[in-house]
Amino acid sequence: MKRKFTLKGKILFQEVYNKGRRFSGTGVRIIVLKRGSLQLKNDLKTGTPPRNEPSDLKIGLAIGRKFGNAVKRNRAKRILRSICDLYLSEMKRGCYFIIQPNEDFKKLTYETVKGIMKELLEKAGIMQNGY
Secondary structure (H helix, E strand, O other): OOHHHEOOOHHHHHHHHHHOEEEEEOOEEEEEEEHHHOOOOOOOOOOOOOOOOOOOEEEEEOOOHHHOOHHHHHHHHHHHHHHHHHHHHHEOOOEEEEEEEOHHHHHOOHHHHHHHHHHHHHHHOOEOOOO
């Protein structure tokens, strides 16, 4: 996943967590916030508004320490990033979303996770061919 598609910053993560809609599947949960409903504060250091375009797509990964040791967390992140790369061309722009794997994620195969993610993205309305 390219760097320009990464959701960064504590303020953005909090906005998505607080105002976003949640969609759950086996082993994975996503929290989605459409760009129009996001009201960002000015940058604290410079006082200027953030430079994100309205057509941006930002993807964040949130994996806590309870998930497992660093090796397990990094493996989960690699899998989720590669799946996001696959579907990136089919995703609508103007959304921020966070992906959270849970304990069931560890037991799933790559192909299963890929199917679950596609289903969740369609349910959330992020995929262009979704409803």
